[in-house]
Amino acid sequence: xxxxxxxxxxxxxxxxxxxxxxxxxxxxxxxxxxxxxxxxxxxxxxxxxxxxxxxxxxxxxxxxxxxxxxxxxxxxxxxxxxxxxxxxxxxxxxxxxxxxxxxxxxxxxxxxxxxxxxxxxxxxxxxxxxxxxxxxxxxxxxxxxxxxxxxxxxxxxxxxxxxxxxxxxxx
Numbered sequence: 199x200x201x202x203x204x205x206x207x208x209x210x211x212x213x214x215x216x217x218x219x220x221x222x223x224x225x226x227x228x229x230x231x232x233x234x235x236x237x238x239x240x241x242x243x244x245x246x247x248x249x250x251x252x253x254x255x256x257x258x259x260x261x262x263x264x265x266x267x268x269x270x271x272x273x274x275x276x277x278x279x280x281x282x283x284x285x286x287x288x289x290x291x292x293x294x295x296x297x298x299x300x301x302x303x304x305x306x307x308x309x310x311x312x313x314x315x316x317x318x319x320x321x322x323x324x325x326x327x328x329x330x331x332x333x334x335x336x337x338x339x340x341x342x343x344x345x346x347x348x349x350x351x352x353x354x355x356x357x358x359x360x361x362x363x364x365x366x367x368x369x
Contacts, residue, residue, distance in 0.1 A: 219246075225284050288336075303319075
């Protein structure tokens with residue numbers, strides 16, 4: 199069973215993951231409203247990926263005989279200055295999520311909750327990828343320096359993203 203402190207922390211993470219999904223969906227709307235459909239598609243996939251994260255935590259809490267407590271989700275921003283501004287926000291947000299996962303891992307270690315720490319190992323590795331991808335796109339957007347041709351090409355590249363679902367048995 200989960201301790202009350204760990205259960206509360208995992209419920210807070212469920213809320214944070216819901217917010218992430220909501221944020222990326224808002225970014226998708228921004229991009230699609232700016233006629234950058236590939237960027238919008240990338241963000242829709244990102245939003246779906248965050249929902250997979252929600253369900254991993256949700257199912258884990260229930261599997262450990264915990265109580266899932268869903269709370270209100272804060273409204274995300276709805277406008278940005280540029281595609282670069284959006285992805286700088288993505289990188290900053292993913293760094294924040296990494297800190298949340300690190301805090302959960304610290305709590306699991308402090309409570310000697312090895313099962314929860316095992317779950318969090320998957321998320322820690324996932325955050326390395328999340329930050330790396332966001333940082334790469336930020337770098338590419340900076341290289342473009344406002345080039346509409348480059349933005350068009352990147353939009354086409356981002357449109358090719360597919361949702362990668364975790365393998366069965368993966369945390």
